[in-house]
Amino acid sequence: MVDDDIPSTVATSEEDLLRVEDLETRFFTEEGQVNAVDGVSFAVRESDVFGIVGESGSGKSVTALSLLDLVESPGRITGGHIWYRNADLAEEHRERTPEAVDGDFVDVLQLSEGQRRALRGPSFSMIFQDAMSAFNPSLTVGEQIAEAVEVQRRAEANPRSVRSKTQGYGLGSYLSGLVLPQRDFVNRQSKLEAIELLEKVGIPDPAERADEYPSQFSGGMLQRAMIAMALAGEPDVLVADEPTTALDVTIQAQILNLLKDLQAETDMSIVLITHNLGVVARMCDRVGVMYAGEIVERGTLEDVFDDPVHPYTQGLLGSVPDLDRPGDRLHPIKGNVPDLIDSHMDDRCYFADRCPKAMERCLDPPGERQVGGEHAARCVLVDGEYDESEALADGYFEGSTAGDAAASEGSTADAAAEEATSDD
Amino acid sequence: MTDHDEPHDDARRTDDTRRTDDTRRTDEPLVSVRGLEKYYYEQDTLIDRLLRNDPVSIKAVDGVDFDVYPGETLGVVGESGCGKSTTAETLMRLREPTGGSVTFDGEEVFEMDGDRLSEFRKRAQVMFQDPFSSLDPRMTAGQIVREPLEIHGVGTREERRERAADLLERVGLSADQTDRYPHEFSGGQRQRIGFARALALEPEFIVLDEPVSALDVSVQAQVLNLLSDMQAEFDLTYLFIAHDLSVVRHICDRVAVMYLGEVVEVGPVDEIFENPDHPYTEALLESVPRADTDERDREVTALRGDVPSPRNPPSGCSFRTRCPKVIPPDEVDLPQKSYTDVTTLRNRIEREGLDLEFVWEFAGDPDREDTAAFKETMREEMFDSFDADFAGEDAAVMDEAFDALAAGEVETAAEILRERYASVCEAVNPELPDSTHPAACHLRDQPADVREAVAAWEADDGAAAGGAVGDGAPAEDAGSSAD
Ligand SMILES: Nc1ncnc2c1ncn2[C@@H]1O[C@H](COP(=O)(O)OP(=O)(O)OP(=O)(O)O)[C@@H](O)[C@H]1O
Ligand code: SF4
Ligand code: SF4
Numbered sequence: 001m002v003d004d005d006i007p008s009t010v011a012t013s014e015e016d017l018l019r020v021e022d023l024e025t026r027f028f029t030e031e032g033q034v035n036a037v038d039g040v041s042f043a044v045r046e047s048d049v050f051g052i053v054g055e056s057g058s059g060k061s062v063t064a065l066s067l068l069d070l071v072e073s074p075g076r077i078t079g080g081h082i083w084y085r086n087a088d089l090a091e092e093h094r095e096r097t098p099e100a101v102d103g104d105f106v107d108v109l110q111l112s113e114g115q116r117r118a119l120r121g122p123s124f125s126m127i128f129q130d131a132m133s134a135f136n137p138s139l140t141v142g143e144q145i146a147e148a149v150e151v152q153r154r155a156e157a158n159p160r161s162v163r164s165k166t167q168g169y170g171l172g173s174y175l176s177g178l179v180l181p182q183r184d185f186v187n188r189q190s191k192l193e194a195i196e197l198l199e200k201v202g203i204p205d206p207a208e209r210a211d212e213y214p215s216q217f218s219g220g221m222l223q224r225a226m227i228a229m230a231l232a233g234e235p236d237v238l239v240a241d242e243p244t245t246a247l248d249v250t251i252q253a254q255i256l257n258l259l260k261d262l263q264a265e266t267d268m269s270i271v272l273i274t275h276n277l278g279v280v281a282r283m284c285d286r287v288g289v290m291y292a293g294e295i296v297e298r299g300t301l302e303d304v305f306d307d308p309v310h311p312y313t314q315g316l317l318g319s320v321p322d323l324d325r326p327g328d329r330l331h332p333i334k335g336n337v338p339d340l341i342d343s344h345m346d347d348r349c350y351f352a353d354r355c356p357k358a359m360e361r362c363l364d365p366p367g368e369r370q371v372g373g374e375h376a377a378r379c380v381l382v383d384g385e386y387d388e389s390e391a392l393a394d395g396y397f398e399g400s401t402a403g404d405a406a407a408s409e410g411s412t413a414d415a416a417a418e419e420a421t422s423d424d
Numbered sequence: 425m426t427d428h429d430e431p432h433d434d435a436r437r438t439d440d441t442r443r444t445d446d447t448r449r450t451d452e453p454l455v456s457v458r459g460l461e462k463y464y465y466e467q468d469t470l471i472d473r474l475l476r477n478d479p480v481s482i483k484a485v486d487g488v489d490f491d492v493y494p495g496e497t498l499g500v501v502g503e504s505g506c507g508k509s510t511t512a513e514t515l516m517r518l519r520e521p522t523g524g525s526v527t528f529d530g531e532e533v534f535e536m537d538g539d540r541l542s543e544f545r546k547r548a549q550v551m552f553q554d555p556f557s558s559l560d561p562r563m564t565a566g567q568i569v570r571e572p573l574e575i576h577g578v579g580t581r582e583e584r585r586e587r588a589a590d591l592l593e594r595v596g597l598s599a600d601q602t603d604r605y606p607h608e609f610s611g612g613q614r615q616r617i618g619f620a621r622a623l624a625l626e627p628e629f630i631v632l633d634e635p636v637s638a639l640d641v642s643v644q645a646q647v648l649n650l651l652s653d654m655q656a657e658f659d660l661t662y663l664f665i666a667h668d669l670s671v672v673r674h675i676c677d678r679v680a681v682m683y684l685g686e687v688v689e690v691g692p693v694d695e696i697f698e699n700p701d702h703p704y705t706e707a708l709l710e711s712v713p714r715a716d717t718d719e720r721d722r723e724v725t726a727l728r729g730d731v732p733s734p735r736n737p738p739s740g741c742s743f744r745t746r747c748p749k750v751i752p753p754d755e756v757d758l759p760q761k762s763y764t765d766v767t768t769l770r771n772r773i774e775r776e777g778l779d780l781e782f783v784w785e786f787a788g789d790p791d792r793e794d795t796a797a798f799k800e801t802m803r804e805e806m807f808d809s810f811d812a813d814f815a816g817e818d819a820a821v822m823d824e825a826f827d828a829l830a831a832g833e834v835e836t837a838a839e840i841l842r843e844r845y846a847s848v849c850e851a852v853n854p855e856l857p858d859s860t861h862p863a864a865c866h867l868r869d870q871p872a873d874v875r876e877a878v879a880a881w882e883a884d885d886g887a888a889a890g891g892a893v894g895d896g897a898p899a900e901d902a903g904s905s906a907d
């Protein structure tokens with residue numbers, strides 16, 4: 001089901017902190033096998049923000065969960081590598097598991113489960129779209145963050161732990177000497193750090209708020225608290241899955257500013273997952289566009305936004321109304337995202353049933369092709385222009401399982417508009 | 425079908441530009457909302473009454489005015505909880521209003537009954553946000569669209585069937601899909617079905633409550649184009665509720681901006697987006713991330729804090745607790761940012777409850793002895809540039825207030841600050857004047873009664889600073905939550 005894998009030729013960089021190669025995650029459900037992540041490759045540089053953008057059901061969240069090894073049954077990571085650069089960790093494993101080590105990089109997928117779990121917190125940390133579900137409703141916010149701090153402390157005490165932490169979190173030791181007699185926390189020091197973290201993410205009166213329960217927080221506050229919790233481990237990589245989707249724009253602006261500041265201050269790398277192209281443009285240095293379990297185009301923000309080559313990327317950009325330049329008719333992509341069930345997915349370019357430029361040669365699964373520099377796309381158009389004589393007949397996919405709902409979704413008017421504009 | 429592709433939006437826009445040159449519009453509004461109110465009450469049970477708990481009113485919609493003109497799309501924007509949906513549902517008589525009036529084509533909606541109400545229910549329709557719960561899962565697409573026709577006894581059975589099939593086709597579904605159930609459709613297709621249903625009775629007016637916010641962008645664009653096409657074809661008037669400002673700019677002719685149950689600005693779409701008059705509108709627009717490679721370098725000043733609870737709305741202008749342009753009294757000559765910092769501190773003291781214990785901890789002196797360290801912490805943490813900006817009287821007043829806080833005398837500190845720094849924005853509630861692009865802000869034109877209240881407050885200021893004029897709760901009340 002995976003395309004004939006042309007080894008990735010996209011330039012890798014010395015500064016890479018994470019190299020994901022041909023990652024595959026599948027769910028084995030009653031309806032069939034769901035190829036949620038289907039051969040995904042990308043690299044995240046140190047202190048960089050890498051964005052993954054795509055529509056609902058394209059596999060963004062499952063990619064995120066896979067990075068942290070949080071995929072649950074019936075799902076499983078079925079292939080690929082997650083190379084994580086960490087000299088200490090590499091040293092540790094060089095002798096025992098040489099196949100998992102390449103220079104300073106360690107393939108975390110080849111480590112034991114316990115070893116991978118130990119990386120959660122100090123190496124990888126995650127924030128979720130739905131902050132409420134990330135917290136336990138019956139414990140105070142402070143207790144839960146203190147718990148995360150505690151976990152981090154234990155990891156640090158552990159000699160096999162990851163890098164030594166040199167950077168502090170700013171506010172320093174102002175709380176030293178503080179006595180908090182009646183409060184019942186995991187550990188006084190952890191509680192103080194939890195308050196410090198809450199203060200850091202901009203929660204007013206953090207000492208009071210720490211004693212409140214998640215339900216007493218507003219959406220924006222809880223999102224901040226979750227970021228505080230994720231920062232407790234001082235992670236190298238923060239995976240943020242739709243961190244602002246549930247929030248109003250004004251609160252979104254606060255949270256994005258906060259993430260930017262924290263990133264600048266701590267030098268962590270961020271993998272930012274979102275369906276909002278504006279959020280990508282605001283935050284990311286590099287971007288991968290995800291469609292049907294694959295990254296169909298990736299490169300720098302400029303590559304992808306200013307010179308998109310994949311028709312899906314072009315379609316996505318054409319679908320968003322522009323706040324500053326209104327008025328034009330939108331150019332939607334016809335049809336819908338496929339459901340990713342293996343038996344519904346024909347062995348071809350997964351976008352072909354919606355693509356205005358689909359041709360005969362798109363019926364072979366296109367591998368990723370290099371456009372130039374870091375810019376790459378899974379599309380035959382990288383090799384040569386659209387050739388009308390090769391175009392697939394109208395309604396080619398109609399009746400096939402995957403194209404069924406899709407074909408009728410775009411109204412005729414939409415399709416006509418699409419055609420009218422695709423030539424210029 | 426290619427005639428749909430004409431960008432008729434442009435024609436409407438030119439229309440608008442012409443309109444804005446006049447001071448008043450000459451055509452009659454189709455829908456006219458005046459002073460609409462919808463309050464909810466908490467602590468209003470029998471037990472509460474026995475315990476003599478005062479009922480707490482939540483002003484979900486608090487005196488809303490706007491007009492919707494025939495053939496236009498009026499957008500309603502604002503953060504979640506600001507009352508957008510409640511406004512729409514109340515004006516459609518899906519909720520009982522607490523006060524105010526709505527006229528539809530000249531008739532008072534809240535007084536309609538019998539045939540006239542039934543007629544209204546035909547001419548005005550609603551389409552809701554959620555494509556997953558707004559359709560009855562046990563009915564087929566065809567039945568869903570036919571149902572309103574059956575309720576209103578329109579046509580014969582065969583005619584209804586034909587009409588439903590025709591409508592479904594018009595919204596882009598095929599004839600063989602009429603017998604399918606909602607779960608067999610995608611989100612975008614369900615919105616199409618919901619829209620076909622709303623069109624069934626040939627309405628003139630449709631309330632679209634977040635019609636595309638649950639959809640993926642590519643599908644959202646399909647539905648937005650469909651809405652435009654149908655509006656042109658059937659001469660529809662839309663009230664379009666959305667939180668996505670890009671979508672609103674794309675589809676609306678005029679926009680009403682809501683904050684805490686009130687409309688704070690209304691105007692033609694291009695004016696609202698290019699020359700917003702209300703500081704809240706400005707802040708909203710600034711916060712939207714643009715899908716553009718220049719976006720990374722755009723400086724965005726985020727609004728502070730959250731929308732205040734409607735259980736305890738601020739006195740005066742409801743936006744004043746977050747407004748970066750809150751107006752200083754004449755005798756205060758501070759840079760705006762520093763004055764805004766003062767109001768932020770005052771809000772913390774009077775409304776949100778400042779955690780003094782934490783300040784002492786922060787100052788490194790939990791034993792509360794080193795007042796100098798406490799004051800230093802206040803200056804550093806609560807202000808951007810205290811030392812540079814505060815001199816003379818301002819420095820003295822702040823010092824006095826910090827002393828009071830250090831001594832734990834929160835109410836005294838609140839009074840000291842109120843006396844010097846009380847703003848007209850907390851004393852007098854600004855209103856929407858009667859014009860084509862009004863804004864409820866003291867920085868803009870205000871109706872005569874508001875101007876009088878401001879003058880009265882200014883005359884009265886100095887001595888009785890803080891005594892509220894107008895209909896806002898007095899500042900003293902808000903201050904009682906300080907400790
Ligand atoms: N627990 C699960 N069991 C079965 N299938 C799953 C599970 N979680 C995800 N999937 C499937 O994996 C695919 C990718 O889902 P994923 O949640 O990663 O999408 P996404 O891009 O994050 O979408 P959204 O934008 O809606 O969050 C979907 O087809 C989804 O149905
Ligand atoms: S490979 Fe073909 S079908 Fe796929 S995106 Fe490129 S042109 Fe379209
Ligand atoms: S009245 Fe005052 S607080 Fe309200 S928006 Fe205008 S300047 Fe800001």
Ligand SMILES: [Mg+2]
Nearest residue numbers: 060061241242
């Ligand atoms: Mg997701």
